[in-house]
Amino acid sequence: MNQPSTVTAVYFSPTHGTRACARMLAGCFRYDYSEWDLTLPPARRERRRFAPDGLVILAVPVYCGRVPPVPGLLDRLEGNGCAAVITVVYGNRAFDDAALELADLAAARGFVPVAMAALVAPHCYIPEVGEGRPDERDRQAAAAFAAALLKREKQPFTPPGNRPYKPYPALPFLPETIGPCSRCSVCEEVCPTGALRDGVTDPETCLRCMACVRFCPRQCRTVSHPAFTATRDRLAALKTVDHPPVFLF
Numbered sequence: 001m002n003q004p005s006t007v008t009a010v011y012f013s014p015t016h017g018t019r020a021c022a023r024m025l026a027g028c029f030r031y032d033y034s035e036w037d038l039t040l041p042p043a044r045r046e047r048r049r050f051a052p053d054g055l056v057i058l059a060v061p062v063y064c065g066r067v068p069p070v071p072g073l074l075d076r077l078e079g080n081g082c083a084a085v086i087t088v089v090y091g092n093r094a095f096d097d098a099a100l101e102l103a104d105l106a107a108a109r110g111f112v113p114v115a116m117a118a119l120v121a122p123h124c125y126i127p128e129v130g131e132g133r134p135d136e137r138d139r140q141a142a143a144a145f146a147a148a149l150l151k152r153e154k155q156p157f158t159p160p161g162n163r164p165y166k167p168y169p170a171l172p173f174l175p176e177t178i179g180p181c182s183r184c185s186v187c188e189e190v191c192p193t194g195a196l197r198d199g200v201t202d203p204e205t206c207l208r209c210m211a212c213v214r215f216c217p218r219q220c221r222t223v224s225h226p227a228f229t230a231t232r233d234r235l236a237a238l239k240t241v242d243h244p245p246v247f248l249f
């Protein structure tokens with residue numbers, strides 16, 4: 001690939017782990033990269049065109065081994081042949097079919113997937129898992145990957161994974177509002193799907209992304225369902241597991 005005319009970090013990131021990885025990776029290609037944040041609904045309604053000689057770092061978190069089930073997540077993006085580094089950010093368990101699914105979605109919008117990255121960030125259910133990632137090792141590996149990719153011809157790349165993708169399970173737990181809520185609306189403002197209105201969470205559109213829990217200034221959003229406690233207990237075993245960053249092209 002020639003030096004891209006523009007580098008854009010395009011990401012969906014409710015609790016900012018994906019954003020940190022996308023920024024880290026984009027900065028390895030160009031210090032003056034720009035950003036397009038798809039996390040909130042207004043940005044997802046805006047049309048965005050990319051240059052055929054540009055590069056996007058297209059990054060999503062892995063949810064249940066898949067791309068988060070946000071209707072129309074990439075629908076307003078126009079790839080125009082722009083190269084895409086398919087980037088999946090996961091909570092130290094596994095990324096399963098998410099990279100393949102994201103590459104398929106990107107190709108359908110006119111991007112050319114040329115490479116992939118799978119990076120660890122803190123797990124939004126138990127942030128001690130993946131704590132401190134992305135770290136210096138991730139940064140150094142990302143810099144080496146960027147340098148190598150820029151030396152190659154622009155070639156389409158298919159990430160590992162299976163089609164049909166892993167089925168997306170129903171998640172029985174839901175955050176709720178408890179305690180001294182000041183009705184400040186921060187939780188509603190950070191909700192990526194508009195699932196939260198007047199303290200009531202819509203189970204159909206809630207992603208269980210934890211943004212409302214993370215960003216409530218009074219710690220009034222919580223998940224008390226036993227299935228969530230069981231999930232956290234299971235995930236705790238991943239605190240000592242080390243998944244190095246994965247870069248493929």
Ligand SMILES: Cc1cc2nc3c(=O)[nH]c(=O)nc-3n(C[C@H](O)[C@H](O)[C@H](O)COP(=O)(O)O)c2cc1C
Nearest residue numbers: 013014015017018061063064065091093094123124
């Ligand atoms: C509904 C849901 C499902 C998840 N599934 C996985 C998974 O399959 N594998 C994994 O390693 N992490 C999983 N995670 C953890 C996220 O991938 C991880 O916390 C990611 O960094 C969150 O991105 P964000 O900080 O940009 O919101 C899941 C998180 C959520 C909310």
Ligand code: SF4
Nearest residue numbers: 181182184185187216
């Ligand atoms: S962010 Fe917290 S305090 Fe503010 S409205 Fe939401 S639950 Fe209440």
Ligand code: SF4
Nearest residue numbers: 191206207209210212
């Ligand atoms: S209500 Fe659901 S989708 Fe909205 S921020 Fe909270 S967990 Fe995420």
